[in-house]
Amino acid sequence: MKKDQFKIPMPDDSTIVRQISQIVSQGLVKRESFSSYLQSMVQQVGWRHLFSDRLELSFILTIVIGIYSLFLIIPNQVEIQDLYAFIFLLSPILFLALSIYTYVNKTQNATYDVEMACKYNVYQVIAFRMLAFSVSTLILNTLAIAFIAMKFEEIHFMRAFMLSGTSLFLFSIILLVALMNRRTKGIVTVTLTVWIMGNTLLKSANNDFYNGVLLHIPVIVYAVILLCCLIIYMNYLKKLIVFKQVEGVF
Amino acid sequence: MLVVKNVSKRYGDFTALQQINLEFNTGLYGLLAPNGAGKTTLIKMLATLITPSEGEIYYNGKNIIAMDEQYRELLGFLPQQFGYYKNYSPKQYMLYLAALKGLGKKEALRKIDELLEKVALGDVVNKKMKKFSGGMIQRVGIAQALLNDPKILILDEPTAGLDPKERARFRHLLTELARDRLVIISTHIVSDIESIANEIIMIKNKQLLYKDSVENICSTLKGNVFETTVNFELMKAFRKKYVLLSEKQEYGKMIVRFIHKGVPEVEWKPVVPELEDVFLYEYRDEIEGEV
Structure with missing residues (x-):
């Protein structure tokens, strides 16, 4: 009987730790970071296919020209607080127009089912485009603010830039949350109405408070708010990438 | 290979499927039931387009929802209503879908020519699809589902719009494909699958009625x-x-x-x-x- 007893050599602690980490690293797939995911998406799909719709590109160009031409017709005599309010209210408009067009076009199109079964599905393409649209909107808004700051000396470029960025990303978060909870065209109208009415009501109910928020909060506070909004926005974009359709047809 | 475990799907108060248990291996499976029986719901869950209300679907032991794009890389799918861009040619559309499937351009071009030839559309690769008949569009749909050489091929009513000659060619193509992959076809036309399916799945009253060979069911x-x-x-x-x-x-x-x-x-x-x-x-x- 003694002959049948096997002696299994017990590995030492460092070997156990090394072997566990080896098993874990080989057994678990390392999650790609958001930026490297977007990078590999661009490499594999390509810009041409991420923005494939020619009609969409013409639409984007028309919207850009239309919205930014508005800045050329701002009257010379205008209240400075109204100008800040105007920047805060309208900064997300370009982003909204582009994102909604993409969202509705992609999710309502007859190609939805085919594209949803691809490696990079509809929601991943939408998330990518929304990111591209927010970056483009930020750049174009900055240029427009620079133009306004040159025209009106009382406008502080940095404050206007922070206001515009905060407004853009705050609105983007609201829109993403709304779209991910209720995927209807109606929700877009509701979001836009809430944004415009909310701002207008706040301004008319307590003009001093509204102007105070826009004009007197230190720029550094706006920088912190902007940073927070940016982080939350990126998190929601990540959620959109792994977004799952729950409902469907019978 | 692919396991459907205790899957149910509900839309509010309406139950589309209840407690479905299935196991698929390499070969051809025909999902046969009348319209409205829940075929498309099951197909959409297998293609991760919708998620089950209860239960899970596994591929080689991994939940397909958790596998996410890893699963979709293995998947070829033709939906019941195959949507396309009217102003695209089959080549343009397939190049676009190949990019979304993560295929390189060189590989995609080679594959597109080969597949369009296989579905007898070799002479219209650059023609706009708005001029195509229903049968031609359906053949583009079948070709696109094969772009990434899928391990799992799911086709929802693939023979809709095909004439008898095209149906015969399609059956031959499916038999060839099912030798080394899993092919699932949903249909309500018995003759489409009777002679080629390894197993037939029938759903009745939202539940699994049969999953067996044609001989055993008969x-x-x-x-x-x-x-x-x-x-x-x-x-x-x-x-x-x-x-x-x-x-x-x-x-x-x-x-x-x-x-x-x-x-x-x-x-x-x-x-x-x-x-x-x-x-x-x-x-x-x-x-x-x-x-």
Whole structure:
């Protein structure tokens, strides 16, 4: 009987730790970071296919020209607080127009089912485009603010830039949350109405408070708010990438 | 390979599928049921387009929802309504889909030519799809599903719009494909899958009715299917008494194929049951309802 007893050599602690980490690293797939995911998406799909719709590109160009031409017709005599309010209210408009067009076009199109079964599905393409649209909107808004700051000396470029960025990303978060909870065209109208009415009501109910928020909060506070909004926005974009359709047809 | 475990799907108060358990391996599976039985719901869950309300679907032991794009890389899918961009040519559209599937341009171009040739669209690769017939569009759909050389090929009503010659070619293509992959076809046309499917899956009352070979499913009606001739004037009463499978006029009389479970009449000729007989028998209420 003694002959049948096997002696299994017990590995030492460092070997156990090394072997566990080896098993874990080989057994678990390392999650790609958001930026490297977007990078590999661009490499594999390509810009041409991420923005494939020619009609969409013409639409984007028309919207850009239309919205930014508005800045050329701002009257010379205008209240400075109204100008800040105007920047805060309208900064997300370009982003909204582009994102909604993409969202509705992609999710309502007859190609939805085919594209949803691809490696990079509809929601991943939408998330990518929304990111591209927010970056483009930020750049174009900055240029427009620079133009306004040159025209009106009382406008502080940095404050206007922070206001515009905060407004853009705050609105983007609201829109993403709304779209991910209720995927209807109606929700877009509701979001836009809430944004415009909310701002207008706040301004008319307590003009001093509204102007105070826009004009007197230190720029550094706006920088912190902007940073927070940016982080939350990126998190929601990540959620959109792994977004799952729950409902469907019978 | 692919396991459906205790899957149910509900839309509010309506239950589309209830407690479905299935196991798929390499080969061809035909999902056969009348319209509205829940075929598309099951297909959409297998393609991760919708998620089950209960239960899970596993591929090689991993949940397909958690696998996310890793699963979609293995998947080829043709939906019931194959959408396309009217101003695109099949080549342009397939290049676009190939990019979304993560294929390189060089590889995609080679594959597109090969596949469009396979579905007999080799001479219209650069023609706009708005000029295509329904059958041609469906063939583009079949070709795109094969772009990434999928390990799992799911086709929802793939023969809709195809003429008899195209159907025959399609059946031949499927038999070839199913040798080394899993192919699942949903259809309500028995002849599409009767001769080529390794197994048939039938859903009734939102639950799994059969998952078996054609022979085994047909044997459930063994000794119960008969043919006989009936006078026109007696047809009404005959229809009321038996489950009729088919009726044909010949020499002023009706030749009927029907089901009877019990002692048969002497003049009745027993016949070998076919899949269509089982389909018509099992879904007789739903089919009558549709008529």
